[in-house]
Amino acid sequence: MKLALNLMAIAAALALQTTLTSFVPETAAIDLVLIVVVYLALSFGPTTGIVAGTAAGLIQDSLSSGIMGIGALAKTLVGFAAGRIGTQFIVTAPLPRFVVFVGATVLHAVVFMGLYELLGLREFPDPYAAVAGQAVGNAVVGVVGFQLLEWFPGFLARRRLRRPMRR
Amino acid sequence: MALAEFTQRPGLLLGAAIVLHVALISAQVNSVSGLPVLQVVTFGSFAELQRMVTGAMTGAQDLWTGYIDLRHVGAENAALKQELQALQIRLQEERAMAQRTQDLRQLLELRQRAELETTAAEIIAAGASPEFRTVTIDKGSTDRLATDMAVISPAGVVGRVILSSPRASKVQLLVDRNAAAGAIVERSRAQGVVVGLGADGLRMDYVPGTADVKPGDLVVTSGIDGIYPKGFVIGTVDTVERGFGTYHEIRVRPAVEFSRLEEVLVVLTPPPGRESTEVKEQP
Numbered sequence A: 001m002k003l004a005l006n007l008m009a010i011a012a013a014l015a016l017q018t019t020l021t022s023f024v025p026e027t028a029a030i031d032l033v034l035i036v037v038v039y040l041a042l043s044f045g046p047t048t049g050i051v052a053g054t055a056a057g058l059i060q061d062s063l064s065s066g067i068m069g070i071g072a073l074a075k076t077l078v079g080f081a082a083g084r085i086g087t088q089f090i091v092t093a094p095l096p097r098f099v100v101f102v103g104a105t106v107l108h109a110v111v112f113m114g115l116y117e118l119l120g121l122r123e124f125p126d127p128y129a130a131v132a133g134q135a136v137g138n139a140v141v142g143v144v145g146f147q148l149l150e151w152f153p154g155f156l157a158r159r160r161l162r163r164p165m166r167r
Numbered sequence B: 001m002a003l004a005e006f007t008q009r010p011g012l013l014l015g016a017a018i019v020l021h022v023a024l025i026s027a028q029v030n031s032v033s034g035l036p037v038l039q040v041v042t043f044g045s046f047a048e049l050q051r052m053v054t055g056a057m058t059g060a061q062d063l064w065t066g067y068i069d070l071r072h073v074g075a076e077n078a079a080l081k082q083e084l085q086a087l088q089i090r091l092q093e094e095r096a097m098a099q100r101t102q103d104l105r106q107l108l109e110l111r112q113r114a115e116l117e118t119t120a121a122e123i124i125a126a127g128a129s130p131e132f133r134t135v136t137i138d139k140g141s142t143d144r145l146a147t148d149m150a151v152i153s154p155a156g157v158v159g160r161v162i163l164s165s166p167r168a169s170k171v172q173l174l175v176d177r178n179a180a181a182g183a184i185v186e187r188s189r190a191q192g193v194v195v196g197l198g199a200d201g202l203r204m205d206y207v208p209g210t211a212d213v214k215p216g217d218l219v220v221t222s223g224i225d226g227i228y229p230k231g232f233v234i235g236t237v238d239t240v241e242r243g244f245g246t247y248h249e250i251r252v253r254p255a256v257e258f259s260r261l262e263e264v265l266v267v268l269t270p271p272p273g274r275e276s277t278e279v280k281e282q283p
Helices: A002-023 A025-029 A032-044 A046-063 A070-088 A094-118 A128-162 B002-008 B010-028 B037-068 B073-114
Strands: B118-126 B134-137 B150-152 B157-164 B169-173 B180-185 B191-196 B202-205 B218-221 B233-242 B248-254 B263-267
Touching: A002 A032, A002 A046, A025 A128, A032 A046, A032 A070, A032 A094, A032 A128, A046 A070, A046 B010, A070 A094, A070 B010, A094 A128, B073 B118, B073 B263, B134 B157, B180 B233, B202 B233
Parallel strands: none
Antiparallel strands: B118 B134, B118 B263, B134 B169, B150 B157, B150 B263, B157 B169, B180 B191, B180 B218, B191 B202, B202 B248, B218 B233, B233 B248
């Protein structure tokens, strides 16, 4: 059940990523799939992070024109690292989450770009500004999304309680 | 069961995932060297593992040989120290032998060059009193030595014989306060008398103030004293000062290092004009 939910979340992120970019080109820099992987890893631990990262990365790689496995490897490592951080530290406040998202984006970029550079398949001249922008964007969207997802179940419950009882 | 173990051990799962991804990437691309990425990554990883294992083995070996297995080092150290001491003594002996050989060779060269009849003698004792700079040599009247015979060395003039017994002689060094020798500045031919100053070296007296004398000038025997043969080195001019009266006050640095003397030559041939003092050969 949890696996199915995770996969659904990833699929939703992918769908949103591919459609949102068409309407708002500025959102192309934000990696929604990565945000979902980090979210799942922080919420459920490193195992879920690894599985989510592997699955999301493979799907994302298969949909892109790159080498299949590179993005997956990067996201797997990010999922594991974020999961470990989530189990070792209390990451419930917005600021620590922001830092985790920024770190996850940087790690992903290092592995992803590093592998491409290492294999001589692609070059990323002066990527620092782009990675920094993506890190901030991912962190903002990730923290807001985290807050909304945590707030939403409580909101539904409170609304249900306020509804008059019918006999 | 295996899946449950995997889920409980994220590290294992991560390793499996990485291997899977690398295999997947390797199947699609070759590395820069043209080899499959899997091969490159596997080799690289295994090489690192080998490096770590080798490093650990080397460290353990160093630890064993450098710290733990030191049982015999104490005895070995003592034996080596003893051997070192023996070798140091041997080295000193060899060095002394080499120095002695060199001294004797120089003495022999001087003897051949001097065209004087000389006899070699070894210094067997230093002066008994610090007030008098004398040495004792191992040749005496039986070797035709007599008083006022000049004693020289390869470096220069040493002194004169002042007392001779059958098998030993006392030599007054030129630096003795009672010693003197007729001298001449080799460059300017300025004449004077060199006198001993004890430990302070030599002084050249009676050199006119108008004479051309400079520090560094070579001072040699003039031969006018009837003891020292002409032209033997006494020393070099150290300082030249205007003395009292009409003479220079000249300090001379002796050419001979008197404290290091071991062998000397005694000049048996008397200087011209002193043939009458020649000692008759012993029967």
